[in-house]
Amino acid sequence: MSDKNSKVLLEINNLKKSYGNHVVLDGIHTTISQGEVIAIIGPSGCGKSTFLRSLNLLERPDSGEILFEGENLMDMAGEKQGLFHKKTSSEKSLNALREKIGMVFQQFNLFPNMTVKQNIMLAPVKLKLMDKEAASKRADELLERVGLSDKADTYPNMLSGGQKQRIAIARSLAMNPSVMLFDEPTSALDPEMVGEVLHLMKELARDGMTMVVVTHEMGFAREVANRVMFIDEKNIMEEGSPEEIFSNPKSPRLKDFLARVL
Amino acid sequence: MKESNKGKVQRRMLLLAAVLLAGIFVWFGSDGTAVQAENDDSTLIVGFDASFPPYGYQDESGEYVGFDLDLAQEVCKRNGWKLVKQPIDWDSKDMELNSGSIDCIWNGFTMNGREEEYTWSVPYVDNSQVVIVKADSAIHKLSDMAGKIVAVQADSSALAAFTGEDATDENKALCESFQDLQQVGDYNSAFMNLESGMVDAICMDIGVAKYQIESRGDAFRMLEESVSSEQYGIGFKKGNDTLRDTVQNTLFAMSEDKTFETIAKEWGLTDCICLKEYVPALLVEEGDMEDDEKSQTSYVEEGEEIVQGEKVQEDTANNTEGKSASKSDFLSIAKQLGKGMLATLSIFFFTLLFSLPLGLLLTFVRMSKYKVLQWIARIYISIMRGTPLMLQLLVVFFGPYYLLKMNLSYSYRFYAVIIGFSLNYAAYFAEIFRSGIEGVPLGQREAASVLGYSRMQTFTKIIFPQMVKRVMPPVTNEVITLVKDTSLAFALAYTEMFTLAKQIAAAQTSILPLFVAGLFYYIFNFVVAFVMEAVEKKLNYYR
Ligand SMILES: Nc1ncnc2c1ncn2[C@@H]1O[C@H](COP(=O)(O)OP(=O)(O)OP(=O)(O)O)[C@@H](O)[C@H]1O
Numbered sequence: 098m099s100d101k102n103s104k105v106l107l108e109i110n111n112l113k114k115s116y117g118n119h120v121v122l123d124g125i126h127t128t129i130s131q132g133e134v135i136a137i138i139g140p141s142g143c144g145k146s147t148f149l150r151s152l153n154l155l156e157r158p159d160s161g162e163i164l165f166e167g168e169n170l171m172d173m174a175g176e177k178q179g180l181f182h183k184k185t186s187s188e189k190s191l192n193a194l195r196e197k198i199g200m201v202f203q204q205f206n207l208f209p210n211m212t213v214k215q216n217i218m219l220a221p222v223k224l225k226l227m228d229k230e231a232a233s234k235r236a237d238e239l240l241e242r243v244g245l246s247d248k249a250d251t252y253p254n255m256l257s258g259g260q261k262q263r264i265a266i267a268r269s270l271a272m273n274p275s276v277m278l279f280d281e282p283t284s285a286l287d288p289e290m291v292g293e294v295l296h297l298m299k300e301l302a303r304d305g306m307t308m309v310v311v312t313h314e315m316g317f318a319r320e321v322a323n324r325v326m327f328i329d330e331k332n333i334m335e336e337g338s339p340e341e342i343f344s345n346p347k348s349p350r351l352k353d354f355l356a357r358v359l
Numbered sequence: 360m361k362e363s364n365k366g367k368v369q370r371r372m373l374l375l376a377a378v379l380l381a382g383i384f385v386w387f388g389s390d391g392t393a394v395q396a397e398n399d400d401s402t403l404i405v406g407f408d409a410s411f412p413p414y415g416y417q418d419e420s421g422e423y424v425g426f427d428l429d430l431a432q433e434v435c436k437r438n439g440w441k442l443v444k445q446p447i448d449w450d451s452k453d454m455e456l457n458s459g460s461i462d463c464i465w466n467g468f469t470m471n472g473r474e475e476e477y478t479w480s481v482p483y484v485d486n487s488q489v490v491i492v493k494a495d496s497a498i499h500k501l502s503d504m505a506g507k508i509v510a511v512q513a514d515s516s517a518l519a520a521f522t523g524e525d526a527t528d529e530n531k532a533l534c535e536s537f538q539d540l541q542q543v544g545d546y547n548s549a550f551m552n553l554e555s556g557m558v559d560a561i562c563m564d565i566g567v568a569k570y571q572i573e574s575r576g577d578a579f580r581m582l583e584e585s586v587s588s589e590q591y592g593i594g595f596k597k598g599n600d601t602l603r604d605t606v607q608n609t610l611f612a613m614s615e616d617k618t619f620e621t622i623a624k625e626w627g628l629t630d631c632i633c634l635k636e637y638v639p640a641l642l643v644e645e646g647d648m649e650d651d652e653k654s655q656t657s658y659v660e661e662g663e664e665i666v667q668g669e670k671v672q673e674d675t676a677n678n679t680e681g682k683s684a685s686k687s688d689f690l691s692i693a694k695q696l697g698k699g700m701l702a703t704l705s706i707f708f709f710t711l712l713f714s715l716p717l718g719l720l721l722t723f724v725r726m727s728k729y730k731v732l733q734w735i736a737r738i739y740i741s742i743m744r745g746t747p748l749m750l751q752l753l754v755v756f757f758g759p760y761y762l763l764k765m766n767l768s769y770s771y772r773f774y775a776v777i778i779g780f781s782l783n784y785a786a787y788f789a790e791i792f793r794s795g796i797e798g799v800p801l802g803q804r805e806a807a808s809v810l811g812y813s814r815m816q817t818f819t820k821i822i823f824p825q826m827v828k829r830v831m832p833p834v835t836n837e838v839i840t841l842v843k844d845t846s847l848a849f850a851l852a853y854t855e856m857f858t859l860a861k862q863i864a865a866a867q868t869s870i871l872p873l874f875v876a877g878l879f880y881y882i883f884n885f886v887v888a889f890v891m892e893a894v895e896k897k898l899n900y901y902r
Pocket residue numbers: 116121139140141142143144145146147148
């Protein structure tokens with residue numbers, strides 16, 4: 098909420114999610130505006146991933162609203178389904194919206210059967226966002242940007258973890274998303290590779306990308322985020338600027354948490 | 360809107376299924392029409408056990424030959440028919456006959472004890488059941504066989520003579536005195552058993568016995584006492600008197616002009632034939648008058664015992680003039696097996712062609728979100744994996760007749776083999792594919808869905824290629840098993856290589872053909888393993 102003038106991208110109202118009897122999220126309210134970089138912190142198992150994955154419906158919330166540019170994603174989602182089944186029209190438009198919400202995973206999830214460049218190109222071509230030529234050109238630009246031009250024709254298994262994550266970011270960028278979700282993007286990396294990925298993310302933030310980042314990297318949250326969300330006890334317990342959260346925590350739970358991680 | 364899109368994917372699935380089915384039926388139908396023509400009045404399909412020399416067996420050039428087949432050929436010639444020689448599995452002869460896949464059983468076919476089960480021709484060969492032992496055996500009389508192990512062919516008249524409903528009390532008692540009565544699949548293995556001392560004696564038809572002794576040299580001898588005497592006739596489907604009469608009348612005519620005798624002589628069976636005794640008086644009057652007094656004799660006369668063993672044995676020496684298969688060398692056996700190799704290869708190829716896509720389709724059904732479909736696939740897979748493939752083949756082949764009263768066309772035999780194998784292997788492939796699909800990390804699907812891939816795109820571009828790589832080792836296993844399983848086609852008497860090898864082994868009284876067959880399977884599998892490994896290597900560009 099640093100920039101009250103910019104356009105609201107995501108509005109989350111009364112989001113609830115439980116697994117069986119186990120309530121994970123209980124009525125979350127928040128808005129995410131264009132250009133914001135939000136860091137989500139909190140103890141393990143508090144529901145950070147669940148919240149992030151709800152934003153693009155990888156996890157289907159039990160109730161509540163997720164408005165993306167005014168459209169409620171919840172109206173579009175089909176129920177959780179098996180691998181082979183009918184496709185609904187709402188699913189189609191859900192897919193269209195998902196193009197706008199990029200996501201980067203802790204485990205990279207690159208497609209091992211495709212080259213690095215194919216990984217980046219395939220979705221824009223398949224979804225007819227670009228023709229092959231344009232997509233190829235765009236892929237080259239993105240590879241350049243993440244500093245891996247020389248890896249275009251190698252397969253993901255030949256890359257280091259840091260390189261894989263940079264490719265995963267490039268793949269996500271190829272869709273020209275309005276917002277990017279990161280779920281602990283550096284947690285699976287060897288310490289010496291964390292830096293290169295964080296550096297790239299910083300650049301994205303500087304270029305104005307809207308980002309929601311679940312992270313354990315408090316340094317990154319403090320330096321790059323303009324809002325920090327502390328999730329605990331099934332809700333956003335406290336949020337504010339990095340300054341407020343790290344230098345002046347109010348709730349005892351947050352103080353506890355910071356004492357443990359800092 | 361919702362519905363129409365739902366429908367689209369379902370329709371796509373249905374289309375896929377339809378195309379597959381259509382493929383199967385077109386392939387079927389194309390020959391099916393030809394079959395109709397084959398199966399009409401101008402064809403006589405003779406069923407015989409192809410390892411029963413000299414009545415019906417396979418010679419060095421791969422031809423089915425024998426006394427009975429020559430007779431059948433002559434009968435067909437005289438009636439303007441085309442003869443189809445159909446080797447059958449002896450155990451399924453009744454199913455073959457009833458389902459119409461053969462017109463008659465003509466193969467040294469014993470009438471005694473089966474009088475009511477078929478519409479019979481008059482007997483044309485009188486045959487005794489005799490006992491063969493090793494030359495140096497201590498067995499000289501039937502009574503010496505007490506406490507010994509005796510071999511008979513499964514479902515043979517020798518077996519019936521000991522244990523059948525109509526077995527005489529003496530024979531039953533004799534059988535009781537044996538240590539064991541062992542059933543073997545064919546005479547070749549019987550002799551292997553005898554030679555190796557696994558059994559002490561073999562009981563068999565005299566014609567066969569003479570042939571075997573002749574081609575195996577003097578390592579064996581025949582007891583003078585015979586176990587029983589019996590007659591051979593041609594068996595037709597019960598009630599098919601018309602065909603019986605036509606064939607029989609032709610035989611009578613052949614007897615009259617001595618063609619029958621000539622053919623019998625060619626095969627060294629002069630001493631066994633008895634057709635003459637049954638040629639109706641009217642015909643006999645016109646021709647040969649000598650046997651007149653016997654012409655009225657009913658061919659199933661009760662208590663009639665013509666002990667022919669001695670007479671036949673005296674003449675054994677004369678039989679050398681008859682045709683007999685000589686032993687051939689490795690190369691000529693390999694050449695003979697060629698046709699069977701082709702059959703084996705085509706079972707292999709067509710089974711893969713149909714079972715792989717069918718397996719994938721089954722995987723889709725198995726992983727469908729509808730519980731009902733899931734269960735149907737589960738039950739199907741559990742049945743296909745839980746019952747013997749041989750039984751499934753029999754069901755596919757004979758099912759249409761016994762369940763639906765459909766008359767089977769002649770070439771259905773091959774289709775049944777392919778259908779049976781494909782249905783069975785699809786079940787195994789389906790489970791392999793399913794585990795392959797489930798083994799692809801969930802993250803792959805999540806990444807694809809976040810990138811906006813449709814389910815179809817996710818499957819074809821991401822899941823399927825990764826699945827293929829994952830399932831290569833288990834699929835290779837299945838494919839290698841399939842190579843060896845092709846020999847199960849013998850259950851439907853489809854003459855693939857192993858059946859052929861057994862037939863040749865029986866005809867040549869040698870086990871070399873079996874080894875040649877073994878070598879072929881090994882080479883075949885070697886090639887399969889090599890190819891699969893190459894494919895696997897090719898897929899190794901990623902991990
Ligand atoms: N598929 C699921 N089924 C049942 N429970 C689940 C499932 N996914 C998550 N949970 C539970 O929901 C709670 C929140 O999980 P979530 O993964 O969102 O936590 P997190 O804050 O991301 O933790 P971490 O920091 O360890 O990643 C946890 O208690 C977890 O055990």
